[in-house]
């Protein structure tokens with residue numbers, strides 16, 4: 529079976545983890561700060577905070593921005609459920625902004641309309657979580673311009689996009705956002721097995737993120753109430769969590785980060801090959817800005833029933849997938865009042881979407897197998 533996504537772990541990665549196991553602290557040692565520094569440098573952001581998953585990073589991002597009960601958060605319906613769940617963890621309400629069918633990202637025009645309506649009803653969101661679907665950046669400059677008049681916070685869910693660029697800067701540099709988060713799940717740009725990180729240019733948000741990721745405990749006298757009892761002293765000043773990344777995971781993440789540009793170049797070459805080979809078929813192909821991290825290569829079937837094509841490819845040993853079932857159509861979200869028809873572009877994208885295998889280790893031979901089978905089925 530050719531999977532739709534797969535990690536690339538090599539000798540250097542293995543050696544880095546073994547070195548930690550044999551010689552270093554397994555957690556709270558030097559590897560996490562080293563990884564955080566390297567990640568901040570790579571993304572050209574001031575601060576990075578490594579945590580144990582992208583989901584934890586989203587939760588911490590919301591907490592750091594003060595998302596609370598009674599607040600509203602907006603995100604894209606075409607994302608993994610974690611992009612929306614994080615608001616619910618904080619007791620906030622969630623709503624969605626429909627996508628643009630070309631970019632599959634939040635549509636700036638729909639955002640503008642929704643903001644106007646919300647402003648009239650006094651129901652503006654506290655934060656908006658934009659998702660760089662498949663690794664292609666959202667129109668951040670426009671999103672920032674539309675939201676800043678209302679003082680709305682912006683979180684970038686860059687789980688798909690580490691290694692990509694926007695306006696010649698690395699995604700994660702937070703030029704137009706308060707916080708960007710990413711994930712190191714094995715199918716993402718780089719992996720730490722499980723893991724994630726927040727990036728920010730704000731010293732205050734960095735401090736808040738560290739606090740919420742580590743039990744709400746501080747050892748910083750400036751954050752404490754009253755005087756310190758002594759050098760052993762700490763205070764819990766908020767309700768935080770244990771979202772720490774271990775040193776084993778950080779060592780793997782650091783080693784992977786040294787290879788990210790090679791991984792992304794391989795993903796870009798695969799995407800280009802697909803776009804070249806599939807262009808005559810009844811498919812809507814993804815747009816290629818040249819800056820995507822190509823987490824997914826997701827096509828739309830414009831003339832064939834998706835289930836039949838999906839099943840035939842699976843039977844041929846090709847691990848196709850679908851990204852994503854719109855979040856608002858999940859039973860948990862329907863029970864909150866969401867229903868079919870609310871976000872029509874997201875829903876029609878979902879009906880046609882098919883994710884083809886893309887990952888750095890995908891051979892040309894295997895890619896040709898995918899192309900040949902898909903061509904056979906569609907012709």
Ligand SMILES: *Cc1c(COP(=O)(O)O)cnc(C)c1O
Pocket residue numbers: 581582583584607608610611659685687688711712713722723724
């Ligand atoms: C993978 C992913 C997440 C969650 O990341 P985990 O590390 O698996 O918790 C969140 N949002 C998006 C868009 C993702 O693809």
